[in-house]
Amino acid sequence: MTPRELARECDRILETKKFRDYPGARNGLQVTHNKLVKKVGWAVDADIESIRKAGKEKVDFLVVHHGLFWGSSTLDRKIRAKRIGLAKRLGVAIYSSHLPLDAHPELGNSIGLLRALGLGKSKCKPFGVAMGRAIGWKVEGGRWRLRDLVNRVALLRCEPRPSRGSSFAGFATRVRVVAAGPVVCRKIGIVTGGFGDLDQVVKAGLDTLITGETDYPTEVKARELGINLILGGHRETEVFGVGGLAERIRVRGL
Numbered sequence: 043m044t045p046r047e048l049a050r051e052c053d054r055i056l057e058t059k060k061f062r063d064y065p066g067a068r069n070g071l072q073v074t075h076n077k078l079v080k081k082v083g084w085a086v087d088a089d090i091e092s093i094r095k096a097g098k099e100k101v102d103f104l105v106v107h108h109g110l111f112w113g114s115s116t117l118d119r120k121i122r123a124k125r126i127g128l129a130k131r132l133g134v135a136i137y138s139s140h141l142p143l144d145a146h147p148e149l150g151n152s153i154g155l156l157r158a159l160g161l162g163k164s165k166c167k168p169f170g171v172a173m174g175r176a177i178g179w180k181v182e183g184g185r186w187r188l189r190d191l192v193n194r195v196a197l198l199r200c201e202p203r204p205s206r207g208s209s210f211a212g213f214a215t216r217v218r219v220v221a222a223g224p225v226v227c228r229k230i231g232i233v234t235g236g237f238g239d240l241d242q243v244v245k246a247g248l249d250t251l252i253t254g255e256t257d258y259p260t261e262v263k264a265r266e267l268g269i270n271l272i273l274g275g276h277r278e279t280e281v282f283g284v285g286g287l288a289e290r291i292r293v294r295g296l
């Protein structure tokens with residue numbers, strides 16, 4: 043398949059056309075080449091290091107979550123030109139998907155995080171609207187200790203994952219936690235990346251929000267509202283979608 047054909051297949055899988063996204067997202071093929079795709083890879087960001095690594099590993103179709111078109115300052119344009127130049131030189135096509143890849147009910151970032159936290163068997167409903175569509179999930183019907191949830195989120199940050207039985211002491215400190223809600227959580231919102239819409243959290247009656255990052259004023263408000271925030275890192279919570287999509291198109295054959 044050519045990069046264009048493969049991108050069309052990705053758009054079909056992710057139902058890209060159904061999504062409105064932020065202007066910088068520009069979902070779809072962002073850099074292409076005229077060869078057939080032989081090796082698919084993934085990265086959360088289309089940064090210079092990921093492109094360089096893709097080239098080194100002979101990846102000629104790189105799936106990313108944060109593409110090349112965020113930001114429009116002179117510096118942004120300069121960085122972008124460098125990245126595009128390198129991708130072209132190395133023959134790396136770049137396919138980017140933002141909100142469709144957060145929201146996808148099987149391959150998406152949010153469902154991936156939910157499963158990785160061991161909540162896959164719980165009752166969940168769509169939650170966390172961005173640009174008119176839910177991109178995350180709310181989980182209820184169980185009881186989860188805040189401490190356990192924090193530890194599970196902390197495990198996501200271990201790279202490479204330590205073998206079973208290793209001590210994880212210390213890792214949890216890298217996850218930001220605002221422990222302002224109950225010690226036993228019953229209604230949890232999960233939205234990957236940067237999500238801080240407490241209006242939605244309050245409206246949904248959640249006691250805990252698990253996301254990648256949020257801003258300081260949101261942390262302060264959460265404390266006042268008695269809501270737990272577990273902030274697992276923007277990148278760390280968004281590895282699932284790109285990995286899942288790359289795997290899916292690899293399995294289908296190129």
Ligand SMILES: [Zn+2]
Binds near residue numbers: 108234235280
């Ligand atoms: Zn993101």
